[in-house]
Amino acid sequence: MGFQIQSYQQYLDDYKKSVTNPAEFWDEIAVHFKWRKHWDKTFEYDWSKPETKWFIGGQLNITENCLDRHLASKADQTAIIWEPNNPNEKSVRVTYKELHSKVCAFANVLKKNGIQKGDKVCIYMPMIVELAVAVLACARIGAVHSVVFAGFSSKALAARINDAGCKIVLTADGGYRGEKTTPLKNIVDEALKNCSTVNNVLVFKRTDQPINWNDNIDKWWHEEIAQIEDICEPVVLDSEDELFILYTSGSTGKPKGMVHTCGGYMVYTTYSFQNVFQYKEGDVYWCTADIGWITGHSYIIYGPLCLGATTVMFEGVPSYPDYGRFWEVCEKHKVNQFYTAPTAIRTLAKHPKDLVDKYDLSNLKVLGTVGEPINEEAWHWYDDNVGKNKCPIVDTWWQTETGGILISSLAGVTEGKPTFATLPMPGIQPALFDSEGRKIENQEAEGILAIQHPWPSIARTIYGDHERYKNVYFSAYPNHYFPGDGALRDAKGNYRITGRVDDVVIVSGHNLGTAPVENAIDEHKDVVECAVVGFPHDVKGNALYAFVITYDKVSKPEQLKNEILELVSKTVGPIAKPDKIQFVSGLPKTRSGKIMRRILRKIASKDTENLGDISTLLNPDVVTEIIDNSL
Ligand code: WTA
Numbered sequence: 001m002g003f004q005i006q007s008y009q010q011y012l013d014d015y016k017k018s019v020t021n022p023a024e025f026w027d028e029i030a031v032h033f034k035w036r037k038h039w040d041k042t043f044e045y046d047w048s049k050p051e052t053k054w055f056i057g058g059q060l061n062i063t064e065n066c067l068d069r070h071l072a073s074k075a076d077q078t079a080i081i082w083e084p085n086n087p088n089e090k091s092v093r094v095t096y097k098e099l100h101s102k103v104c105a106f107a108n109v110l111k112k113n114g115i116q117k118g119d120k121v122c123i124y125m126p127m128i129v130e131l132a133v134a135v136l137a138c139a140r141i142g143a144v145h146s147v148v149f150a151g152f153s154s155k156a157l158a159a160r161i162n163d164a165g166c167k168i169v170l171t172a173d174g175g176y177r178g179e180k181t182t183p184l185k186n187i188v189d190e191a192l193k194n195c196s197t198v199n200n201v202l203v204f205k206r207t208d209q210p211i212n213w214n215d216n217i218d219k220w221w222h223e224e225i226a227q228i229e230d231i232c233e234p235v236v237l238d239s240e241d242e243l244f245i246l247y248t249s250g251s252t253g254k255p256k257g258m259v260h261t262c263g264g265y266m267v268y269t270t271y272s273f274q275n276v277f278q279y280k281e282g283d284v285y286w287c288t289a290d291i292g293w294i295t296g297h298s299y300i301i302y303g304p305l306c307l308g309a310t311t312v313m314f315e316g317v318p319s320y321p322d323y324g325r326f327w328e329v330c331e332k333h334k335v336n337q338f339y340t341a342p343t344a345i346r347t348l349a350k351h352p353k354d355l356v357d358k359y360d361l362s363n364l365k366v367l368g369t370v371g372e373p374i375n376e377e378a379w380h381w382y383d384d385n386v387g388k389n390k391c392p393i394v395d396t397w398w399q400t401e402t403g404g405i406l407i408s409s410l411a412g413v414t415e416g417k418p419t420f421a422t423l424p425m426p427g428i429q430p431a432l433f434d435s436e437g438r439k440i441e442n443q444e445a446e447g448i449l450a451i452q453h454p455w456p457s458i459a460r461t462i463y464g465d466h467e468r469y470k471n472v473y474f475s476a477y478p479n480h481y482f483p484g485d486g487a488l489r490d491a492k493g494n495y496r497i498t499g500r501v502d503d504v505v506i507v508s509g510h511n512l513g514t515a516p517v518e519n520a521i522d523e524h525k526d527v528v529e530c531a532v533v534g535f536p537h538d539v540k541g542n543a544l545y546a547f548v549i550t551y552d553k554v555s556k557p558e559q560l561k562n563e564i565l566e567l568v569s570k571t572v573g574p575i576a577k578p579d580k581i582q583f584v585s586g587l588p589k590t591r592s593g594k595i596m597r598r599i600l601r602k603i604a605s606k607d608t609e610n611l612g613d614i615s616t617l618l619n620p621d622v623v624t625e626i627i628d629n630s631l
Contacts, residue, residue: 001032005275011414018426030267034069035060036236045454050474053240054264054456061234062266063140066305067100078310082129083329085176085316104232106137109224113200117142122166124148126175127315130204131291134170142235146245149292150175152573154190160247165197174207178320185211239263245463248400249513257463258400264456265403272404273303276394277337277366278411286312287339294400318344324355331359339368341509346539349381356385366411368394371509372541373497379418397421397497403457407495420496429453446488450480505534505542510575520571526550531587531595535604543579545604554583580631586622603630
């Protein structure tokens, strides 16, 4: 669209304008979209409430922008290339015309099942085309989707269904990921034992495995879709109507349902997609994330489709059938922009180089990373072996809460720097604060990151808990959004994200709050109390280390460990299983009874030289015991 930044000078000019005259800057971008009614005011905010609104009074439907708008010029262009888990199965290309038809038909299915504007729809599906169709069908009729990653346990799923009050669950009989088949429908059944708002479950047949069936609520997708017409006028929504809820972990137990709205999210994801990846007509773009995460929402579905791009959706995992799969897919579909996570890069870097070398990667123009800081070694491996030193790497920093990329280089337009996310996008005004809460004015500095002006795709609230939204994101520094990350800034204004400053640990690119894992472990009948912290891990970036106090002396440690792992897996999900479990007689606590996770983090990281002053602890002796027995 007409807002592609073409040169470094243009970036500088646009950035300046976005700060000095944000309303005019965003107006000029937003006019490129299809609105049913032009907005009355570009934005309005009051972060003491906190409240943020964009394109106020504007009306639109995002699917009209993702689909209908492209039909005149690119009806037969591929919108989605779907690559199955098993390379022997055929990949599928879905054109814009076909996608439009599928979305309209499924939107009618939703309507037939009583779903209307504002209703919440839970989507618990594998990475198949129908997942994208389901998401867009919700948006078509103004229903609010809540996609739950299909690797979460039934308990985690139930908690999310209940929090949002979902009326319907969209799922599949099972899902393939590598060698594994996940019994999705049975997990949904299990979850629904504890949910009262769900009237129906629509089941897509993917694996054809045996499942339970409840005639009262279960319906087959293929039967529902069979006789339905594929015409469905988009419901016209306000800019600030809810588009979706997506849960992310917080530092306390309950997941946070981040609420994103229609207008600003559409404008920002599309704008950032085009500029960060420098997507050009005809390119094939592949983001390897799952649609269960924000990266999949913004940069597999909405951003690329709004721009009219060709986006790849991959059902499988990087290790199946072998560690060359990503590169095989890049060759097969002639991928031009490739976007993945540091944890995947580190895993692949541990395997023989010829698994990369044997594929033709000459179509690649841009490489991207997201989800956690990328270490220097992984960055160079990616640059040398995948990009062959000719593809700019965009290290994109952002969050579920931010909706889109906030800090990143623009491929080939602004300069990259290994391990640095580099410069803020136009419209984004980062700041650094010191530990006393003072803004750091020096250019070269390290501190805590904050953002000082709203951008269009910021999440508007935590569903059902605006107070928590205020406390978590807007109470650290007045009039600033607080993302919870530390950062350093170099002399040229480049940012390097150094990691979380709260109790969220990023394991293999997945955000895990330690609190839910602790809660799961605490459920074991032999456990008195526990503390879970992150520690650096070669491949996963971070892994979890659990310190566990038991009622009695542990007689069968291996058995107890397995039971604990099983509990975590069932309660939170397999991705949250701690790598290390140490049984301890006590945990270091302050006199007010707070567990000193800082000390445990140091022990877990084998960095026990500088524990700081521990004499003020309630129980300093326990620290020595924990260090002596640490794993
Ligand atoms: C981390 C993922 C360093 C960060 C889009 C952030 C990163 C959290 C980067 C959000 C990056 C994301 N460099 N750290 N390029 N990208 N992070 O909500 O700690 O799953 O706060 O969103 O991931 O994770 P989330």
